[in-house]
Amino acid sequence: MSLSSSDVSKIAWLARIAIDDDKKDDYARDLSGILDFVAQMDAVDTLDVEPMAHPMEQTQRLRPDIVSEHDQHSLFQSIAPQVEDGLYLVPKVIE
Amino acid sequence: MHTKTLAELSRDLETRSISSVELTRHFLERIERYNPELNSYVTVTAGQALASAEAADARRARGEATPLTGIPIAQKDIFCTRGVRTSCGSRMLDNFISPYDATVVERLDAAGCVMLGKVNMDEFAMGSSNETSWYGPVRNPWNTQTVPGGSSGGSAAAVAARIAVAATGTDTGGSIRQPAAFCGITGLKPTYGRISRWGMIAFASSLDQAGPMAQSAEDCAMLLQVMAGFDPRDSTSVDLPVPDYTATLGDSLEGLRIGLPEQFFGEGLDADIAARIEEAVNTYRSLGASVEPVSLPNMHLSAPAYYVVAPAECSSNLARFDGVRYGHRCENPKDLSDLYQRSRGEGFGDEVKRRILIGTYALSAGYYDAYYLKAQKIRRLISQDFREAFSRVDVIMGPTAPSVAFGLGAKSQDPIAMYLSDIYTIAVNLAGLPGMSIPVGFSSGLPVGMQLIGNYFSEARLLNIAHRYQQATDWHRQIPSGMNAI
Secondary structure, three states, X not given: OOOOXXXXXXXXXXXXXXXXHHHHHHHXXXXXXXXXXXXXXXXXXXXXXXXXXOOOOOOOOOOOOXXXXXXXXXXXXXXXXXXXXXXXXXXXXXX | OOOOOHHHHHHHHHOOOOOHHHHHHHHHHHHHHHHHHHOOEEEEOHHHHHHHHHHHHHHHHOOOOOOOOOOEEEEEOOEOEOOEEOOOOOHHHOOOEOOOOXXXXXXXXXXXXXXXXXXXXXXXXXOOOOOOOOOOOOOEOOEOOEOOOOOOHHHHHXXXXXXXXXXXXXXXXXXXXXXXXXXXXEEEEOOXXXXXXXXXXXXXXXXXXXXXXXXXXXXXXXXXXXXXXXXXXXXXXXXXXXXXXXXXXXXXOOOOEEEEEHHHOOOOOXXXXXXXXXXXXXXXXXXXXXXXXXXXXXXHHHHHHHHHHHHHHHHHHHXXXXXXXXXXXXXXOOOHHXXXXXXXXXXXXXXXXXXXXXXXXXXXXXXXXXXXXXXXXXXXXXXXXXHHHHOOXXXXXXXXXXXXXXXXXXXXXXXXXXXXHHOXXXXXXXXXXXXXXXXXXXXXXXEEEEEEEEOOOOXXXXXXXXXXXXXXOOHHHOOOXXXXXX
């Protein structure tokens, strides 16, 4: 499996990660190498194998529907990059 | 003091032949002396450590001490520590002061452990050499031109250099066992779910598991005793009673059935390491164990399956780092999209980006079945291989890593070569089984580790098997030269 630098741009957009243009070829090479490596899986017939998502085969536990957390928003926002009136600030989304 | 094991220091504290303040001061002095060379600690919490030590001594005077009260340890910087920077080895979290404690930290604190500081690691635990850290590589105390392994490289180096009595680690594909092997210490990755993952920064949630790293199996047993247990805040925490891990350490190994998988001794294994493993297996024979071959026929597919499952889960977990709520934010974002992209582009290093991109690709429309679903099916096959093997033997033994510690920079430009240094450890995480690494000798002056793999929740038996070997040998008591000036 060989990825081009434009594939890298597309994947990087999906992941919302800026990659410098002059590094895209390196990423294309390294990612293609990893995909070739994982392609070893294709040699095995797994048609009738049940996928394993979790080592313990657990289902998610349910807890009683009662409040278990108290309000800590000022503590959590004390480490935020930009906050005003208890709100996280980001660049303008709607013109 | 620093040459003693945690278990020995615990007894010294109990008999009052030392105080926690004395012990903590000694380790802080050693950190000051040796850490600049090793780069193991990224944060030293000296003031907090001395206050905890005083509190530990007072607690002991009141007769309320536990076996760990007053023992100075290091926390891997993946565990959230309230009021103390928790960087996860990343620029992304260089400014992150955690507002809460991880369960592991909370439990060790409650037992009276003294935290000396936070130790270095591969960025977001992605790496096998500790070279992907934003804070630079850690050096192996046995030879400072070599890597300590990773991702818990800072933990392993700190214990090996005796600048911490013990340390915490995490293991997603070998990150406790491989650095334990490279640094000549004892490390245990418990069964998936045995220790709470709450407050442990997530990499691949179906594989991540915390564990102790220390001088001996006995030390690991004492730490696991406190770290293990059900935690309702971790939805995959297993609700099973915690056995007394120290009570069975001395049990006889008479009749123990050891399985040696042929796949662990094939091409790619260093001949010297194979010889050390054989010697260790012979020691077990003399302790009453029998040895038979077993087969793990899908073993060679574990690294390929892992490098789909782990990146897929990482791409999802690391989506939370957005430059909005905490962590790194780029300068002057022109719009929201630019804010996300540049904050993440600047905050993450190359290996983390590679894994997020691979995971994003593997989970993208049209590729899910070919990659993620396929890898989950392979995961099933690997887990069945172990099940079959454990119907015949009690423990599987083999090398922890195919080589001893390699040189700094030797593999950092070649992702696949780096991935292959975890070739013997990855399968254990895919299956969710417990595994250990114990020191079994040296090759070219560098430690060799042997891996012990047990069935689900057999930690007590694994610790017993490791402890009996350590009673018959002294590899775990070796200390790197040049670390004994004070």
